Amino acid sequence: MSRIYLDNNATTVLDPRVKQAMEPYWLQQYGNPNSLHQFGTETHPEMSIAIDRIYSGIGAADGDDVIINGCATEGNNTVLKGVWTDLILNGDKTRIVSSMVEHPSISHTLDWLENQGVDIVRLAPDADGLITRDILAEGFDAGKTALVTIMWANNETGLINPVKDLSEFCRGNDVLFHTDAVQAVGKAPVNLREVPVDFLTFSAHKFHGPKGIGGLFAREGRGLTPLLHGGEQMGGKRAGTVNVAFMVGMGLAMELAVEALDFEESRVRAMRDRLEDSIASLPDTFVLGKREHRTPNTILASFKGIEGEAFLWDLDRRGIAASTGSACSSESLEADATLQAMVSDADLAHTAVRFSLSRFTTEEEINTAIEAVKATVERLRSISSTY
Amino acid sequence: MAKGDLVGGSLWQNYSQKVAARMNHPRYRGEISEEEAASLNAELIVADHGAESCGDAVRLYWAVDKDSSKIVKATFKSFGCGTAIASSDVMAELCIGKTIDEVITITNLDVEKALRDDPDTPAVPPQKMHCSVMAYDVIKVAVATYKGVDIGILKDAEMVCECARVTLSTIKDVIRVNNLKTVEEITDYTKAGAYCKSCVHPGGHEKRKWYLVDILAETRAEIDASENEPFIGLSSFKKFKAIERVLDAEVRPALHQDGGDVDVEDFRMDGDTPVVTIAYQGACLGCMSATVGTLGFIENVLKEKLDPAFKVEVG
Numbered sequence: 001m002s003r004i005y006l007d008n009n010a011t012t013v014l015d016p017r018v019k020q021a022m023e024p025y026w027l028q029q030y031g032n033p034n035s036l037h038q039f040g041t042e043t044h045p046e047m048s049i050a051i052d053r054i055y056s057g058i059g060a061a062d063g064d065d066v067i068i069n070g071c072a073t074e075g076n077n078t079v080l081k082g083v084w085t086d087l088i089l090n091g092d093k094t095r096i097v098s099s100m101v102e103h104p105s106i107s108h109t110l111d112w113l114e115n116q117g118v119d120i121v122r123l124a125p126d127a128d129g130l131i132t133r134d135i136l137a138e139g140f141d142a143g144k145t146a147l148v149t150i151m152w153a154n155n156e157t158g159l160i161n162p163v164k165d166l167s168e169f170c171r172g173n174d175v176l177f178h179t180d181a182v183q184a185v186g187k188a189p190v191n192l193r194e195v196p197v198d199f200l201t202f203s204a205h206k207f208h209g210p211k212g213i214g215g216l217f218a219r220e221g222r223g224l225t226p227l228l229h230g231g232e233q234m235g236g237k238r239a240g241t242v243n244v245a246f247m248v249g250m251g252l253a254m255e256l257a258v259e260a261l262d263f264e265e266s267r268v269r270a271m272r273d274r275l276e277d278s279i280a281s282l283p284d285t286f287v288l289g290k291r292e293h294r295t296p297n298t299i300l301a302s303f304k305g306i307e308g309e310a311f312l313w314d315l316d317r318r319g320i321a322a323s324t325g326s327a328c329s330s331e332s333l334e335a336d337a338t339l340q341a342m343v344s345d346a347d348l349a350h351t352a353v354r355f356s357l358s359r360f361t362t363e364e365e366i367n368t369a370i371e372a373v374k375a376t377v378e379r380l381r382s383i384s385s386t387y
Numbered sequence: 388m389a390k391g392d393l394v395g396g397s398l399w400q401n402y403s404q405k406v407a408a409r410m411n412h413p414r415y416r417g418e419i420s421e422e423e424a425a426s427l428n429a430e431l432i433v434a435d436h437g438a439e440s441c442g443d444a445v446r447l448y449w450a451v452d453k454d455s456s457k458i459v460k461a462t463f464k465s466f467g468c469g470t471a472i473a474s475s476d477v478m479a480e481l482c483i484g485k486t487i488d489e490v491i492t493i494t495n496l497d498v499e500k501a502l503r504d505d506p507d508t509p510a511v512p513p514q515k516m517h518c519s520v521m522a523y524d525v526i527k528v529a530v531a532t533y534k535g536v537d538i539g540i541l542k543d544a545e546m547v548c549e550c551a552r553v554t555l556s557t558i559k560d561v562i563r564v565n566n567l568k569t570v571e572e573i574t575d576y577t578k579a580g581a582y583c584k585s586c587v588h589p590g591g592h593e594k595r596k597w598y599l600v601d602i603l604a605e606t607r608a609e610i611d612a613s614e615n616e617p618f619i620g621l622s623s624f625k626k627f628k629a630i631e632r633v634l635d636a637e638v639r640p641a642l643h644q645d646g647g648d649v650d651v652e653d654f655r656m657d658g659d660t661p662v663v664t665i666a667y668q669g670a671c672l673g674c675m676s677a678t679v680g681t682l683g684f685i686e687n688v689l690k691e692k693l694d695p696a697f698k699v700e701v702g
Contacts, residue, residue, distance in 0.1 A: 307442065309468035313399070313410060350442040383416050383472060385446035385464035386439045 004365045007321045008206075009155050009183060009298060009356035014249075015208040021252045022210070025245035033242055034233065043244045050251025054215060057254035058181075058200065059191035063220035067238045068213065068247055072182045073105035074227065075201030075216035076149075078238070079178045080109045082224030083147040087176075088118055093146035095119040099131045099161075102151055106180055119144070129157055129289050133165040142173040149177075152184035152200075156325055156354055158298025159289045160188055167197045176222065182206050186257030187264055187295040198222045204246065208358070209253030213246035260359050269296035271366045272357050276301075278370040282377055284387070288352070297357040302348045305387025306380040311353045314376040320369055323354040401512035402470065403504040409473035415480055416472075417462045419448040427460060428453050434529035437521055441593070443467045445475050447525045449482065451533060458482045458490060463525075470511045471518040477501045478522035491530050494552060495523035516550035517583035517592060524549075547597045550582030555597060562606040570599045618694040619659065627654055630663055633692045638685055647671030649685070652702040661694055664702040677701075 005013065031039030033047060051066070060066050069075055080096065087093040098110055100122045107122075114120045123135050131150050148170050153160045163179050170177035178199035184190050186207030192200065199222065203214035216238075218224065223237075230239025276299050279285050284304035303311060308324030315322050355369070381387045402410075424431035429450035437444035445467065450460040461479040465472045478498050482490050498519040502510035511518065531538040545554040561567065561576045570587060574580045585593040588600045618629060630651060642648055648668035655662050665685065671677045682699055689697040 305439070305466060307467050307471070310410075310472065313469045316399075317411065350439060383413060383464060384466050385435070386444050386466040 003319045003321070004369055005321050006355045006357060006361070006365075006369060007323050008358040008361075009158075009354065010323055011205045011211060012208045012358050013360055014210060015253060015256055017256065018209055018249045018253045022245040022249040025248060029244070033244060034231065046248050047242070047244060050248045053251035053255040057190075057258045058185065058202070058217060059193040060217055061193070061220065064192075065216075065218040065220075065222075065235070065237065067216045067218065067234045068242060068250070069216055069234075069238050070212060070240075071214045072180060072201045072203035075203075075214055076103075076105045076178075076180055077109055078216055078224065078227040079199045079201065080106070080113060080147070080149065081227060083176065083178075084113055084116070084118060085225045087146035091146070093144060095121060095141065095144040095146060097121045097123065097136070097140070097145055097148045099123045099125065099150050101125055101129070101131075101154055101156075102149070103155055103180055103182070106149060106151070123150075125159075128293060129154070129159045130293060131161050131166065133162065133169050136166055136169055140173065142175050145173075145175045147176045147178060150179060152179045152181040152190070153188060153295050155183050156352075157289045157300045158183070158187075158294035158356070160184065160293055160295060163197065164195045167195055170198075171196045183295060183298075185254070186260075187297055189261060192217060192219075199224075204250035204253055207253050207257040208360075209250045210246045213243055213250050215250070263359055264296050268357050268359055268361065271361055271363060272297055272299060272355075275299060275355060275357075275366050275369060275373075279373060282374065285377075288348075299355045300352055301355070302351045303353065303377055303380075304351060305384040306377065307350055308353055310380055311351075311376060314380060315353075315372055318372040318375070320372050323356070325349070325352060325354070398512060398515075399469075401509075402473075402515075403502055403508070403510040405477075405502045405504055406470055406473040406510055409476045409502070410469035413463075413472055413476040415462045415476050416464065417448075418464065419450050419460055419462055423460075424450045429459055430533070432529050432533050434525050434532050436525035436528050437466075439466050443471050443518065443521045445471065445521055445525045447475075447479065447482075447529050449529055449533075451487065456487050458485055458487075467518060467521070468515075470515040471521060473502060474498050474518045474522040475525075478519075478526065482526065487530055487533055490526060493523065493526055495519040495549065496552060498522045513582045514584070515582075517585070520549040520583075547595070547599070547602065548577075548579035548582070548586045551578035551580075553577045553579035555602065558599070558602050559606050562603060563610060566610075567603070568607070570603055573599055573603065618661065623654075626661070627651070629693055630654065630689065633689060634685075637688045637692065641684075642669075642671060642681070645670050645674075647674065647677075657698075660696045660698055661689075662698045662700065663689065664700050666702045 025043070029043050031037070031043055033040055033043045054066050069078070083096065096110065096113065096118055098106060098120065110120045123131055125131055126135060136148065148166070150161055150163070150166055152163050167177045167179070176198045179197050181190055181200050182203050183206065185202040198219050200217040201214065205211040226237050226239065228239045233239055233242055273291065276287055279299065279301045280287060286302055288300040288302070312322055312324050419431055421431055427450045429452050432449040432451055434447045435444070443466065446464045448462045449458050451457070452459050461482040463475040463479045465475045481493050481497060481501060495516070499510050499516065528538055545556060547553055547555050547558055558573060558577060558579055562573065565576060567573055567576065570580060580587040580599050583592050585591040586595045586597065586599055588598050618626065621629060634649065634651070639648060647670040649671065650666045650668060651663060652666045653664040667677050671681065674681070678701060682701060686697055686699040689699065
């Protein structure tokens with residue numbers, strides 16, 4: 001049975017061109033870039049190209065830092081704990097403002113900081129599922145606030161927050177602004193020349209790069225106490241030997257993803273809409289968030305009377321990979337926080353299934369997925385006690 | 388956290404083959420109509436438990452023979468995950484052929500055991516035990532409906548952990564007897580809180596009447612209160628237990644380090660003076676300091692911890 005991967009917000013397949021670009025760094029150019037000898041220095045030209053591609057991909061200026069690190073979780077921890085150290089422990093700020101719909105790498109880090117005594121404000125999204133400038137502005141206390149951290153695009157729904165507005169508001173109030181852009185880079189335009197964020201995090205494996213490498217953008221002059229101390233890599237801002245192969249891979253993946261943005265916007269969106277239309281045509285289903293507010297690849301759909309994990313089980317038997325934030329699928333048996341924050345109806349937290357496409361998704365795969373969704377809905381509703 | 392926890396996310400790999408088979412092809416899925424029940428000379432019972440908003444909901448249908456009160460047919464419908472559907476399916480099967488009085492003795496553990504591929508390997512991962520509890524709870528709802536009684540009287544009033552079926556008195560006993568100080572220890576001893584974790588603290592999957600954190604705090608407070616009662620007012624039995632407790636905590640660990648030990652040979656009250664007679668063991672026998680330094684040490688500990696009038700003699 002051929003398998004169909006519609007879980008691209010979890011991770012993506014490596015672009016074959018990226019795999020090829022990484023090949024020389026396993027057996028030939030395996031030197032440590034910090035070494036003085038030629039094994040070390042011969043890695044530098046391709047690393048410089050990778051840096052150029054990454055800076056260009058997000059619109060970073062030469063004076064800015066893009067610190068290459070292990071993943072977006074590391075980047076998010078670096079920002080939150082760095083701000084805590086510099087502006088709260090060793091400064092006069094007390095508060096970090098965030099939202100109720102952040103990824104666990106933000107929300108759980110904030111929980112931890114709250115236990116350390118930081119005043120954490122978690123904003124609720126509006127009826128469209130977005131954190132707007134008005135929501136942020138209400139009761140905003142620039143004197144107390146060390147940092148505002150609001151994700152660019154949501155992992156579950158694909159909803160894109162008005163990050164330009166939010167970051168301009170923070171800039172105007174002289175408060176630092178960070179955004180977790182893991183779900184935005186490669187799916188929506190990210191140009192930091194126009195969007196005045198202070199910090200931004202991303203991860204290569206969400207845009208057809210390798211797992212285990214990411215980046216932290218820090219605008220010129222926004223130094224932070226590092227999370228990892230040690231060697232002089234990344235200008236001393238992130239110690240640890242650089243994974244040259246992955247860095248080269250991330251650079252190319254970034255360039256390819258940015259080049260493919262038009263394709264995402266047209267073809268991927270069209271395929272997504274076709275799948276979404278077919279879901280919406282089934283009775284008692286609905287999709288969270290307006291299409292124009294979402295990344296072009298994501299659908300979070302609720303199917304009345306069908307528990308999310310059961311839905312995934314049936315899809316999996318048909319070779320289709322999707323995802324659910326349903327409580328039953330988690331270790332903690334707690335429903336996904338995003339869903340709980342966005343939907344007023346508690347039932348939905350247990351019935352939502354996420355389909356996320358990529359530029360490698362094909363029209364045929366969407367045809368098959370449409371049929372599989374129909375068959376799954378039919379079978380599981382015939383068992384359901386609530387439908 | 389250990390080696391086995393490092394590669395996560397294998398929820399489905401921990402389902403038994405039987406769970407998968409029942410999820411894929413439930414045998415007792417469906418409804419029973421009034422007409423069908425009548426044709427079977429049976430009374431139709433329909434019982435609901437749970438709600439979509441809680442993540443689990445199951446409806447059980449029984450056709451109960453009007454003469455023998457035996458369940459002649461059972462079917463279910465379920466809103467739930469794979470294990471919920473599989474648990475409901477096997478639960479319906481377990482009901483068939485049983486009388487109402489027999490069926491009430493089925494527990495969630497029976498449901499889970501029936502789904503095992505081999506007797507020693509759980510059919511579902513820990514957090515999914517909750518699904519078997521749902522399947523068992525709906526039986527009670529059905530029995531209550533059949534008998535026309537309130538569901539409350541069929542429930543075990545003292546059940547703290549439904550998944551592992553551990554009662555309040557068991558948990559309190561185990562805390563007292565083993566001097567437990569953490570919820571993790573309670574779970575290790577009883578399995579309570581090992582599965583869906585609803586009973587560990589408020590805010591979990593399901594609202595509970597009791598939570599392990601509260602039971603622990605309450606029982607610890609009771610233990611502390613009894614430890615702080617004046618020694619002189621205790622019964623002879625409790626006096627003896629208190630002496631043993633202090634020796635265990637304060638004296639014996641020090642003696643063990645040197646290969647020695649001490650037993651209580653006798654205890655009496657000489658007026659208001661507690662007098663304990665001890666017998667040394669191991670390396671303490673014949674030790675020069677045993678009759679002087681160590682004896683004084685033991686006496687001082689008992690004076691400090693229990694009663695300033697304590698006297699210690701060597702038997």
